[in-house]
Amino acid sequence: MASTRTPRSGQLDAALGERIRRRRRELGLSQSALGGKLGITFQQVQKYENGTNRVSATMLVKLADALAMPVTDLLHEADPAAAAAAPDSQAAQLVAAFGRIRSPELRSAVLTLIAGLAAR
Structure with missing residues (x-):
């Protein structure tokens, strides 16, 4: 029965997580350092980056601020087809x-x- 359930995260969540990870690394931040800026644990950052947990709209704004980039850049690159096209x-x-x-x-x-x- 588990196979018929909708997965908690999808391709878009994973792509957004990858963009968060890439930008965090560009800035030389650890998951703990980013978590500290956001007021969350490194485990939660890890879950966002892996696409395990979805990023809320509020957290998306906080992430964009912590990563010094516009929200639109995080979202735009979250769609791999859009970047390729x-x-x-x-x-x-x-x-x-x-x-x-x-x-x-x-x-x-x-x-x-x-x-x-x-x-x-």
């Missing part, structure tokens, strides 16, 4: 990420890498 969105993400690189040497290296990949 929207190359302009990927370009915008690339430009935004590139803009956060402070080192001129790293920026140059990224440009060289991208130019090399584009030539293939």
Whole structure:
């Protein structure tokens, strides 16, 4: 009978969790540190990242604030089909990420890498 029940979390929950994890790691935060900013345990952060627990609207706003990104960015990337179908969105993400690189040497290296990949 368990197989006929609707699962608590789905593909969208897992995709949102992956985006939360990716951004947390970009910022160099541990699950405990993010949990501290949110007033929750690291276990709860882990459940959000794994897609085990759904993120409420209130927690989504808190997460976006703690991760220093707009809620729309968290939600937009939560739909993997939308990211794949929207190359302009990927370009915008690339430009935004590139803009956060402070080192001129790293920026140059990224440009060289991208130019090399584009030539293939």
